[in-house]
Amino acid sequence: MSFFDLSAKRLDGQPQDLSQYRGQVVLVVNTASECGYTPQYDGLEKLYEARKGQGFAVLGFPSNDFGGQEPGTAQEIATFCDTRFHVKFPLFEKVKTKGEGQSPVFAWLAKDGGEPKWNFHKYLVGRDGALIKAFPSKVAPDDRELASAIDAALAQPRP
Numbered sequence: 001m002s003f004f005d006l007s008a009k010r011l012d013g014q015p016q017d018l019s020q021y022r023g024q025v026v027l028v029v030n031t032a033s034e035c036g037y038t039p040q041y042d043g044l045e046k047l048y049e050a051r052k053g054q055g056f057a058v059l060g061f062p063s064n065d066f067g068g069q070e071p072g073t074a075q076e077i078a079t080f081c082d083t084r085f086h087v088k089f090p091l092f093e094k095v096k097t098k099g100e101g102q103s104p105v106f107a108w109l110a111k112d113g114g115e116p117k118w119n120f121h122k123y124l125v126g127r128d129g130a131l132i133k134a135f136p137s138k139v140a141p142d143d144r145e146l147a148s149a150i151d152a153a154l155a156q157p158r159p
Contacts, residue, residue: 001108002129003028008061008105011074011091018105023127024055025153028109030097031060032069032119033080040120041085043141047150048089054154055127058089061105063097066118070094097121109134122146126153 004022009015018026029044041060048058062077064070072080074093081087095103098115106115109123113134122135124146132153139146 003105003108003125003131004129006105006108008095008103009093011062011078011093013074013093016090016092018059021057021059022129023158024057025051025127025150026125027056027058027150028105028123028125029058029060030063030065030095030106030116030119030121031091032063032066033072033077034069035067035119037118037120037137038069040141041081041087045085045087045089047141047147051150051154052089055158056150056154060087060089060091061097061103062091062094063116063119064094065097065099065116069119124149124153127156128159 003026004019007015007017032038044058062070081091095106097106109131112131113123118137120137122139124132126132133149135146
């Protein structure tokens with residue numbers, strides 16, 4: 001089973017097969033609107049805009065798992081992300097990233113990448129749907145190590 005065999009609901013409640021991203025490099029991030037790392041939305045959007053033409057996507061999954069820092073409704077999250085950070089990358093419904101009720105997406109990611117320890121934990125998935133590496137919250141979107149890993153994944157041929 002690969003990442004692209006999973007599905008999730010978009011922030012607007014519509015189901016989406018993640019197979020839509022098959023052949024792309026994907027950065028999955030658990031997000032929160034009231035976290036010290038929330039300004040990373042800006043860097044994630046810049047990363048997405050700079051590389052989306054190369055087959056790269058950022059997928060944001062809001063979560064209230066850490067410190068209750070994502071209490072908003074889907075509409076509040078959408079409005080916040082749009083007005084504060086002009087987020088254009090896909091956002092999904094709020095999910096549980098760990099423990100009982102964990103979303104299938106994060107259960108799959110945690111299998112090899114470990115569960116997130118806080119908001120804005122990042123998982124890099126290759127074009128083949130395999131997990132490449134997980135990055136803790138403190139690794140900013142413009143971090144050299146993350147950028148190098150993304151670029152190396154983008155250099156791989158599409159399956």
